[in-house]
Amino acid sequence: MIEFRNVSKKYNSSDNAAIHNATFKINKGEFAFLVGSSGSGKSTMIKLILKEEEPTSGKIIINGKDTTFLKPSKVPYLRRSMGVVFQDFRLLPDKTVYENVAFAMYVVKATPKHVRRQVPMVLSLVGLSDKAKVYPNELSGGEQQRVALARAIVNNPSMLIADEPTGNLDPNTAWDIMGLLNDINLRGTTVVVATHAKDIVDRMNKRVIRIDKGNIIRDEKGGYDGEI
Amino acid sequence: MTVRYNSIGYLIAEGFKSVFKQKKMTGASIIIMCATMFMFGVFYLLGENVNYVMKQVENQQGMRVIINDDATETQIDDLKVKIQQIDNVSTVTFYSKEDALASMKSILGDHQDLMAGYDEDNPFPASYFVTLTDLTQNSKVQEKILDLDGVDEISTDNDTIANLSKVAQSIQTVTLVLLSLLIVISIFIIVYTIKLTVYARRREISIMKYVGATNSFIRGPFIVEGIIIGIISAFVTIGIVALSYNAVLDRVLESSVIKSLTISLYGFSELILRVLIVYIILGTVIGVLGSMISMRKYLKV
Numbered sequence: 001m002i003e004f005r006n007v008s009k010k011y012n013s014s015d016n017a018a019i020h021n022a023t024f025k026i027n028k029g030e031f032a033f034l035v036g037s038s039g040s041g042k043s044t045m046i047k048l049i050l051k052e053e054e055p056t057s058g059k060i061i062i063n064g065k066d067t068t069f070l071k072p073s074k075v076p077y078l079r080r081s082m083g084v085v086f087q088d089f090r091l092l093p094d095k096t097v098y099e100n101v102a103f104a105m106y107v108v109k110a111t112p113k114h115v116r117r118q119v120p121m122v123l124s125l126v127g128l129s130d131k132a133k134v135y136p137n138e139l140s141g142g143e144q145q146r147v148a149l150a151r152a153i154v155n156n157p158s159m160l161i162a163d164e165p166t167g168n169l170d171p172n173t174a175w176d177i178m179g180l181l182n183d184i185n186l187r188g189t190t191v192v193v194a195t196h197a198k199d200i201v202d203r204m205n206k207r208v209i210r211i212d213k214g215n216i217i218r219d220e221k222g223g224y225d226g227e228i
Numbered sequence: 229m230t231v232r233y234n235s236i237g238y239l240i241a242e243g244f245k246s247v248f249k250q251k252k253m254t255g256a257s258i259i260i261m262c263a264t265m266f267m268f269g270v271f272y273l274l275g276e277n278v279n280y281v282m283k284q285v286e287n288q289q290g291m292r293v294i295i296n297d298d299a300t301e302t303q304i305d306d307l308k309v310k311i312q313q314i315d316n317v318s319t320v321t322f323y324s325k326e327d328a329l330a331s332m333k334s335i336l337g338d339h340q341d342l343m344a345g346y347d348e349d350n351p352f353p354a355s356y357f358v359t360l361t362d363l364t365q366n367s368k369v370q371e372k373i374l375d376l377d378g379v380d381e382i383s384t385d386n387d388t389i390a391n392l393s394k395v396a397q398s399i400q401t402v403t404l405v406l407l408s409l410l411i412v413i414s415i416f417i418i419v420y421t422i423k424l425t426v427y428a429r430r431r432e433i434s435i436m437k438y439v440g441a442t443n444s445f446i447r448g449p450f451i452v453e454g455i456i457i458g459i460i461s462a463f464v465t466i467g468i469v470a471l472s473y474n475a476v477l478d479r480v481l482e483s484s485v486i487k488s489l490t491i492s493l494y495g496f497s498e499l500i501l502r503v504l505i506v507y508i509i510l511g512t513v514i515g516v517l518g519s520m521i522s523m524r525k526y527l528k529v
Contacts, residue, residue, distance in 0.1 A: 050438070073443070080440035090435055106238065107441035155439065 001159060001190050002026040002049060007058035009044055018044040020214040021058070026192060026207075028158070031185045033201050034194040035224055036211035042194040045211065046163045049192070050084065051075050063158065080108055083152030083160045083189075087167035089144040091136040097123070097147050098132040104151045122150040126180060142173035149180060159190035166197055174200060198224040243452025246425040253424050254457060257417040261461035261514070262468065264410040265507060269469040271406050272503065275399040277493050282392050284492070290319075290359035291370065291384035297353055299378040304354065307378045311358060314372050316365040321357040328352035353380065364393040411514060418457060418518030422450050426526055433526055443527045447519065454519035458511025466504050470496055 002025070009019040019041050026032050034042050047053040048060055051067055060067050063081055070078060091100050098119055105115045123129050126146040136144055145165060152160055162181065166174035178200055185191040195201065201208060202223035210218040218226070247254050293311065295304060304322075311320050323331075329352050333343055346352075360369060370382055426433065436446050473496045480493065 076437075076440045076442045078440075079438060084438045090431065090438075092432055092435065103435070104439040107436050107439055107445060109445075151439070 001028045001030070001063060002192065003059075003061040004048075005059040005061070007048065007055045007060060009041075009048060009053060010056045017056075017214050019048070019055075019211075022211075022216050024209055024216060024219055026190060028190055029185070029188055030207065031182070031191045031204075032193070032207040032209060033204070034192060034209050034211065035196060035198075035201055037196055040211045041214040042196075042211055043163060044214075046161060046192075046194050049161055050082065051078060080155060081158050083149075083155070083157040085145065085148045085152050085160070085162045085165050087164035089136075089141075089148045089168075091144055091147055091151075093136055096133050096135055097128060097139070100136065100147055101151045101154050104154050108155055110155070118154055119150075122154045125153075125183075126150045140173070141169050142176060145169065145173075145177050146180065149177070149184070153184060153189065157189065159192065160184055162191070162193045162195075164195055165193060166195065166200060171199070175203075178204060239448040239452050242449035243456055246429070246449065246453050247456050249428070250421065250425055253421045257414075257421045257457055258461045258464065260417050261414045261457070261511070262465045264406075264413050265461060265465040265510070266468055268403070268406045268410045269465060269503060269507075270472075271399065271403040272506070273469070273473060273494075273499060275396070275403050276499060276502075278392075278396050278399055280492075280494055282396055285392060290357050291366075291373075291382050293356040293358055293373055293382055294380040295354045295356065296378050296380045299354075303378045307376060308356060310376050311356060311373060314369055316360050316362045316369055318359045318361045319357075323355045323357060325350045325352055325354045328355065364397075366390075366393075411510070414458075414461075414510075414514045415518045415521065418454050418514060419522040421457065422454055422519045422522040425453060426450060426522055430526065437527075446527065447523050450519040450523055451516055454515030454517075455512050456515070458513075458515035459508060462504070462507035462511040466500065466507055469503065470500065473499075 004022045004024050007019060007022045008017050010017045022045070034045055036042050044053065048055055049062070051060075051070065055068065058068075062078065065078075067078060092103065095103060101119045101122060102115050105118060110118070120129065120132070123132055126149050128143060128146050128150065131139065131143065136147065139147070145168075149165075160181070165181070166177055169177065174197065181191055181193060182204070205222065207221050208218065208224065209216060210224070220226075293307075295307065299307075308320055308322065311317060329343075329346060329350050332352060333340060336342055358369075358373070360366060366384075370384070373379060373382060433446055477493060477496070
């Protein structure tokens with residue numbers, strides 16, 4: 001599903017590689033954490049998966065396709081296979097919860113009928129059916145992240161990429177969001193979560209790919225620092 | 229809630245929304261586009277009228293090709309065919325020796341006695357009166373006619389013709405320069421206006437990119453915005469041009485100079501469609517180009 005083969009990424013501005021010779025494979029239906037302190041290279045890894053950045057060397061294979069030489073015009077279609085959530089939610093403040101989710105559907109030219117069926121369904125999945133007409137600024141942080149999650153999965157992507165999804169949330173709310181990510185994973189979606197929240201990673205007990213200074217130093221099931 | 233998710237409807241609605249959201253910038257760019265379009269329009273109309281006047285003068289200002297006195301009738305007929313075959317020749321009219329004498333007599337009016345005796349021994353040469361389709365080609369046509377057999381000389385009012393074609397050419401140059409200037413300035417202004425909208429909506433654009441919207445879909449509303457600005461400017465300018473043209477035309481037609489000449493100018497109704505089409509095409513092209521340029525940076529991600 002997501003495969004890195006000897007991927008290195010160097011930014012022009014610095015001498016040190018942001019990612020150094022990374023090789024790993026995340027299979028269909030898997031749940032994996034990308035962990036490491038800030039500046040370790042997690043975000044670069046996410047950007048590489050989203051093809052927001054190009055690797056300096058190596059290959060990135062997504063859904064069996066080498067994306068290294070993907071034409072820019074094909075990138076939108078690659079992104080339709082992945083849902084994304086961010087630490088800062090990135091909702092549109094002048095649109096209601098319903099419209100925020102529906103927006104993701106009509107930019108990929110979904111039919112109105114499909115939108116009317118799909119949006120209420122994902123809103124109920126994230127537990128926000130009663131907040132459809134509410135604007136984001138009237139919601140709590142956890143609820144906003146739920147809207148972002150609904151938006152990320154509304155087009156049925158085969159994988160969900162989350163970059164520090166609980167970074168702005170209190171521990172209890174964070175745990176709710178993780179539960180939701182787990183539910184989405186159980187429905188068959190591959191989930192990749194970049195985070196530095198040790199307690200959550202330990203509690204989830206999933207596969208952990210740990211990055212330090214651009215190197216993958218550990219890749220196994222367990223907690224943040226090793227097997228529990 | 230009852231938002232309709234129809235793609236084309238979405239593009240147009242979003243385009244109009246940002247036109248009204250950025251009222252000041254949109255207003256400023258419409259004013260500047262109108263000003264440049266107006267300047268272009270003035271010269272365009274001036275050029276059209278000068279061309280029109282030139283056409284009329286061309287029809288009146290022909291050249292007189294004097295035929296050798298010893299030319300036979302077949303030679304004279306041959307000559308007519310040969311002149312007609314030359315490029316840019318419009319009409320060829322024959323004036324016999326008798327015609328020439330008669331026209332001289334009519335000019336003299338009461339002083340017919342001066343012409344006494346000429347009836348028996350007519351000194352006036354026969355000639356062809358040649359008019360051209362394009363006055364700027366005057367000297368070329370003259371050279372070709374002088375090469376033909378049976379031609380004695382050509383009498384023409386070269387200065388008038390040369391002056392008129394000079395005026396026409398310089399107006400054409402000015403119009404072209406203004407047109408290029410108009411395009412550059414207007415694109416610059418539209419780029420700036422749309423960049424503001426793009427900036428205000430950068431969040432939306434980045435979300436669109438993450439959920440997999442194609443670049444052409446993201447660009448859509450901004451192109452619509454550019455076209456709206458362009459077309460509003462086109463219609464506002466055509467109104468201003470119409471009013472000023474008619475005002476100027478009234479004064480010009482009343483002036484004694486024009487009245488003394490046997491030429492006419494275009495009424496605005498004869499030109500409005502042409503000007504409007506030019507403006508709308510310009511407005512649309514500038515709008516599209518401007519928004520494409522202003523979007524470039526934001527579509528890279």
